[in-house]
Amino acid sequence: MSKDYAYDAIIIGAGPAGIACAYTLAKNGKSTLVIERGNTPGSKNVTGGRLYTYALDMVDEGLAAEAALERKVTHEQIIILDGNRSISIDYHDPSFNSECKSPQSYTILRAVFDEWFANKAVELGATVACGIKVDGLIEKNGQVVGVVAGEDNIYAGIVIAADGVNSLIAQKAGLISDIKPHAVGVGVKEVILLPSVTIESRFNLKKDEGASCLMLGCTEGIHGGGFLYTNRESISLGCVFVVDELAGHGRQVHDIFQELKMHPTIYPLIEGGETVEYGAHLVSEAGYREFPKKPYKDGLLVIGDSAGFVISTGYSLRGIDLAMVSGIAAARAIIAEKDPVRVGPVYMNELEKNLLMPTMKAVDGYYDILEIPRIYSSYPKLAAGLFEKLFTVDGKVPRSMKKEIRGLIKQNGLSAWQLIKDGFRGVKSI
Amino acid sequence: MAKIIACYKWVTDEADIRINSEGSIDFSKAKGKISDYDKNAIEAAMQAAQSIGASAVALTFGTAKAKLSLKDALTRGPAESFWVCSESAEKADGAATAKVLAEAVKKIGDYRLIICAEGASDTYARQVGPRIAARLDLPCITSVRGFEIQGDVITATRKLDNRTEVVKAGLPALISVLPEVNEAPIPGLKAVLDAGKKRSTEFKLQDIGLTDADVAPRTEVRDFKAYIMNRKNIIISADTNADKVKELVANLRKDGVI
Ligand SMILES: Cc1cc2nc3c(=O)[nH]c(=O)nc-3n(C[C@H](O)[C@H](O)[C@H](O)COP(=O)(O)OP(=O)(O)OC[C@H]3O[C@@H](n4cnc5c(N)ncnc54)[C@H](O)[C@@H]3O)c2cc1C
Numbered sequence: 001m002s003k004d005y006a007y008d009a010i011i012i013g014a015g016p017a018g019i020a021c022a023y024t025l026a027k028n029g030k031s032t033l034v035i036e037r038g039n040t041p042g043s044k045n046v047t048g049g050r051l052y053t054y055a056l057d058m059v060d061e062g063l064a065a066e067a068a069l070e071r072k073v074t075h076e077q078i079i080i081l082d083g084n085r086s087i088s089i090d091y092h093d094p095s096f097n098s099e100c101k102s103p104q105s106y107t108i109l110r111a112v113f114d115e116w117f118a119n120k121a122v123e124l125g126a127t128v129a130c131g132i133k134v135d136g137l138i139e140k141n142g143q144v145v146g147v148v149a150g151e152d153n154i155y156a157g158i159v160i161a162a163d164g165v166n167s168l169i170a171q172k173a174g175l176i177s178d179i180k181p182h183a184v185g186v187g188v189k190e191v192i193l194l195p196s197v198t199i200e201s202r203f204n205l206k207k208d209e210g211a212s213c214l215m216l217g218c219t220e221g222i223h224g225g226g227f228l229y230t231n232r233e234s235i236s237l238g239c240v241f242v243v244d245e246l247a248g249h250g251r252q253v254h255d256i257f258q259e260l261k262m263h264p265t266i267y268p269l270i271e272g273g274e275t276v277e278y279g280a281h282l283v284s285e286a287g288y289r290e291f292p293k294k295p296y297k298d299g300l301l302v303i304g305d306s307a308g309f310v311i312s313t314g315y316s317l318r319g320i321d322l323a324m325v326s327g328i329a330a331a332r333a334i335i336a337e338k339d340p341v342r343v344g345p346v347y348m349n350e351l352e353k354n355l356l357m358p359t360m361k362a363v364d365g366y367y368d369i370l371e372i373p374r375i376y377s378s379y380p381k382l383a384a385g386l387f388e389k390l391f392t393v394d395g396k397v398p399r400s401m402k403k404e405i406r407g408l409i410k411q412n413g414l415s416a417w418q419l420i421k422d423g424f425r426g427v428k429s430i
Numbered sequence: 431m432a433k434i435i436a437c438y439k440w441v442t443d444e445a446d447i448r449i450n451s452e453g454s455i456d457f458s459k460a461k462g463k464i465s466d467y468d469k470n471a472i473e474a475a476m477q478a479a480q481s482i483g484a485s486a487v488a489l490t491f492g493t494a495k496a497k498l499s500l501k502d503a504l505t506r507g508p509a510e511s512f513w514v515c516s517e518s519a520e521k522a523d524g525a526a527t528a529k530v531l532a533e534a535v536k537k538i539g540d541y542r543l544i545i546c547a548e549g550a551s552d553t554y555a556r557q558v559g560p561r562i563a564a565r566l567d568l569p570c571i572t573s574v575r576g577f578e579i580q581g582d583v584i585t586a587t588r589k590l591d592n593r594t595e596v597v598k599a600g601l602p603a604l605i606s607v608l609p610e611v612n613e614a615p616i617p618g619l620k621a622v623l624d625a626g627k628k629r630s631t632e633f634k635l636q637d638i639g640l641t642d643a644d645v646a647p648r649t650e651v652r653d654f655k656a657y658i659m660n661r662k663n664i665i666i667s668a669d670t671n672a673d674k675v676k677e678l679v680a681n682l683r684k685d686g687v688i
Contacts, residue, residue, distance in 0.1 A: 005623055035619065129622040149619040276448070 007033045007127075009334060010147055010156040012134045012169050014041035016320045017304025018162030019117045020059050020327030026124035027060070028335050033156070034118070034126060035149060037133040042114025045164075046189055046281035048227050048236060048317060050212050051113070052105045055321035058328060058354070068116035069106035070231040071210025075203065078315060079265060081217040081226075082384035086265040107210045107229040107236070108320075109191070134163070136172055137300065143341065144173065144299030158340045160301045160330055162323075165282045167306030175302055176292045181244035183286035185224055188257050189238030192273035196233050202269055203230055214315055215239075217380030218260045222246055223285075223370065226260055227317065228269070235270055237261065242285055253280075283319070284310040287367045288360040296344030301330045309356065313366040314375075325356045365429030372422050378412045385411070431485040433541045436475035437531055437562070438468035438488060438503060440496040441552040449656040462495055464502055467547035467607075469614040474577075474607050475545045476507040482579050484542055485509045491530045492519045504625035505617040511630045512538055514638060516645065523647040524557025530645055531558065532565035533638040543584065544604040548573060559606030569599035574607045 009025050011018040014036035025032045038044035050073060053064040076091040118128050138146040138153055146155035161169040165184065170176045196207075203211045215226030223242040228235060239257045246253065260266060284290075286308055295302040303309075304323035311318040329350035337346040351357045369375065385408040389401070409416060446460035464472075472488060479486035488503040488511040490496055496519070500511045514534050518526070535544060544566075546559035556572070563570030571577075575594070577586035584603055588595045589610075617625075635641060664681060668674045682688045 005620070033623075127623070127626065129619055131616065132619045132622060152619040154619060154623075 005033075005154050007031045007154070007156040009033070009158050009160060010035065010154060011160045011162050012147065013162035013164055013304075013306075014038070014114065014118050014128055014130070015045060015162060015164055015304060015323060016055075016114070016117065017306070017309075017323035017327040018160070019114070019121050020055075020324035021160055021162060021303060021331045022126040022128070022327075023059055023117075023121040023124060024328050024331030025334060026121055026126035028331070029125075030334065032121075032126040033154065034121070034128045035132050035134050035147065036118075036128060036130045039131045040111070040115050041118035041128065041130065042111040045110040045114060046187060046279035047108075047110050047320060048189070048229055048238065049108050049110060049320065050105050050229055050317075051108045052318065052321040054104065055324040059324055063120070067106075068112045069108055070229075071107050071205070071208055073105045073107060073212045074209040075205065075211035075213075077211055077213035079213060079215045079226075080380045080383055081215055081260075081263060081265065082380045084264050085384040085388070086263070087383055087387055088265070105212070107212065107231050109231055109234070109236075134169065137169065139299075142298060144297065158299055158301065158334055158343060160303060160327075161306045162304050162327065163306055165284050165305040165310075167302065170292070170295075170302045170306050173297055173300055173302075175294060175297060175300075176306075176308075179282070180286075180290070181247065182242065183284065183290050185240040185242045185283045185285045186246065186253060186280060187238055187240040187283045188253055188280045189236055189278070190261075190275045191231075191277035192235045192237060192270050192275050193233060194235060194270070194273040198272070199230050199233070199235065205230065214317070215260070215266075216314070217376065217384075218256075218263070219376055220249065220251065220256055221373065221377035222249055222256075223373070223376055225314070225376075228266075234276070235273065237266070237270060240283055240285075243282075283312075283317075284308050285312060285367075285370075287311065288364040289367060291360065294344070296347055298344070299340040301333070301344065301347050303327050303330045309360070311360065311363050311366075312370070313363060314370055322356060322359075325354055326351065329354055329356065368429040369426050372425065374414065374418070374422060378414055381412050382408055382414065431483075431540075433538065434475045434479045434482075434484050434486045434543045434545065435535055435538060435541050436468070436472040436486060436488050436508065437544065437546045437558070438472060438490050438499070439465045439550045439552075440490060440492045440499040441465045441550060444551070453656045453658065455654045455656055462498060464499055465547065465551040467549065467551055467609050469506065470609045470611055471545045471547045471607055472503060472506045472508060473612045473614040474605075475543075477612060478543055478545070478577075478579060482542065487512065487538065489531060489534055489538065490514070491516070491522070491527055491534070493517050500630045501625050504628045504630070505622050506614070507617075507621065508628075510628055512633065513630060514633045514635070516635050516642075518635070518642055518645045521647050521650070522645055523649045524555050524561055525649075526645040526647050528558050528561030528565060530635070530638070530640060532562045533640055534633060535562065535566060537633065537638050542601050543579070544568070544602070546604065546606045548606045548608050556606070559604055563604040566604070569603040570605070571597050571599055571603065572606045574605045575610050577605060577607075577611070 008030040009032045011034045014034050022032045022034045056064040078089045080087040132149050134147045134149050136148045137144045144159045163169050166179045210230045213228040218226040222245045224240045226239045228237045295307040303326040309322040309326050332350050333347035337343045389404045440462045442460045443463045448456040475486040486508045488508040491514045549556040571586045573588045574586045575589045582601050585598050666677045668677050
């Protein structure tokens with residue numbers, strides 16, 4: 001009894017990229033089908049997560065105010081770990097994120113957020129079909145004209161690949177190559193339940209306030225880091241490791257992560273909590289330098305993680321907001337340009353106009369710093385050692401700090417020259 | 431066209447149920463789903479409808495929350511769905527549920543076969559099917575693991591303890607099926623899209639001639655508690671795999687399992 005279906009646009013994947021695109025298209029009267037392989041939007045997704053809310057307001061003015069969010073981030077923390085020691089930096093500004101200014105970021109739980117967001121697009125007329133995996137694209141004379149899912153072929157004026165990192169769709173279309181082990185990280189994460197009052201007292205938060213915390217030195221020297229976000233009644237704690245370094249390391253991700261959980265600085269934060277969710281997911285670590293030459297071809301646009309729109313600077317991780325912004329750019333291009341063969345360049349233009357490409361370019365230097373292996377082990381050690389000396393009072397004559405530092409540099413297998421070189425590289429890169 | 435009616439229940443997804451340390455059960459985060467066994471009942475209705483050229487329809491009795499089930503049910507193939515919506519479904523026992531479903535079946539009319547699952551995946555009380563049959567004065571075959579319809583006769587294989595039994599009945603009839611009756615397929619994309627275009631009819635109790643008093647349950651659930659099974663907590667810690675196997679076998683022998 002099946003009829004033949006045809007849509008203005010088919011979007012593969014109901015993550016933030018796909019939904020932002022669907023929302024914008026549906027709002028502008030385009031018949032839009034989103035196909036999601038999870039049983040509900042968000043059910044397959046793992047994220048830190050924090051969402052920078054400007055992106056939601058870019059999708060639609062006022063959307064952030066009604067979104068399914070957890071806590072507004074008022075505490076930005078960085079923790080440097082070495083063995084059992086740690087150095088914590090907590091940037092707190094009570095006016096930051098205050099009522100009159102729109103809070104700039106919120107912690108989120110993706111299963112809740114993605115479902116809310118998808119429903120918003122459905123309210124505007126988009127169709128979201130869940131529990132369906134897209135297996136491939138239908139091409140006619142080199143132009144993408146539809147998708148194949150199981151035994152069904154569905155056609156559309158344009159297809160948008162929003163299927164996330166390691167996009168099989170973009171690979172099948174020949175736009176990106178197979179995943180490169182140095183350009184992706186594997187992230188593991190647990191959601192740990194705790195009463196909201198406990199979270200507020202442990203992190204020094206007022207009601208609705210939240211903390212975002214990134215950790216360095218918890219990956220056994222592997223390029224990567226940890227993260228912790230406070231939700232209303234749970235904590236998201238996780239760790240990311242770059243795949244190629246992990247492969248040669250010999251230890252299991254899970255074991256290293258367990259050690260992080262048991263670290264004397266971290267354990268008191270999660271003590272007594274119950275782990276209700278464990279997830280693992282890839283995350284792009286490549287930035288602009290690995291960006292595909294052409295995130296489009298005739299009849300196909302690639303958005304979000306599928307195209308590599310992720311920024312990781314070491315002190316922040318942005319993917320959800322960029323996914324949305326790229327989804328909006330694709331939708332605007334489709335609305336402005338009817339011809340599926342000409343829409344690609346218009347999309348690129350929109351990415352420039354809404355500042356996504358300039359942003360990717362501007363922070364590309366951070367990847368040079370993040371490639372310095374020393375920042376994942378020797379430098380955290382050096383920093384912890386420095387603080388140890390600084391705070392040690394034992395009645396003896398203190399050695400000069402200069403000498404102490406020299407000693408520590410040597411002790412950690414570093415040289416002053418290396419330090420200067422890395423410092424220079426750091427300053428140049430940012 | 432004559433109808434084959436598949437009855438299903440919208441239940442709490444057990445995967446989302448949390449058991450607190452003191453044994454109480456937390457349903458607050460749980461979502462709903464079509465009872466797993468009812469997916470087989472719906473598929474059985476689809477296959478039966480195809481074999482005799484009837485139209486399969488889906489029927490449920492549920493609270494407002496069950497609205498979410500309609501699209502899912504239709505995705506599995508039925509041509510239309512019927513939903514008796516009443517908050518009394520929350521506390522309804524087998525008798526009350528059967529009363530409602532029987533009246534809804536009458537209202538739908540022109541049916542050849544009613545298919546229920548043997549039991550719901552939450553309560554597994556196995557009452558609703560036989561009770562509907564009794565109310566409608568229909569032949570009833572339970573524990574069905576396979577069936578065939580020829581003309582006006584249904585021939586079903588029932589699964590008993592350690593044997594099977596083949597039973598015949600004239601149509602219209604009611605059968606309650608076991609999950610092994612078929613493999614419920616995962617719906618495809620077009621099936622999902624088709625579902626959005628199908629008709630769903632909502633009945634209130636009064637539409638089927640019932641009042642709240644009619645569906646008051648006579649059995650009442652007083653308490654839910656987690657059942658905690660005591661584990662033996664034996665850790666096999668021998669050094670080599672061969673020794674581990676030896677120790678495992680020794681333990682199983684000791685318990686008389688092997
Ligand atoms: C551990 C970790 C922590 C992170 N922390 C943060 C953070 O705090 N803040 C932040 O901004 N970003 C963070 N990110 C990055 C962020 O999660 C991603 O950038 C973002 O989810 C990308 O959105 P997307 O819509 O492009 O892809 P996704 O969210 O991955 O969505 C893709 C969707 O497509 C579906 N899909 C895939 N293939 C198919 C198919 N063939 N057919 C149908 N459906 C398909 C998937 O099921 C999925 O729902 C983190 C990532 C990880 C792994």
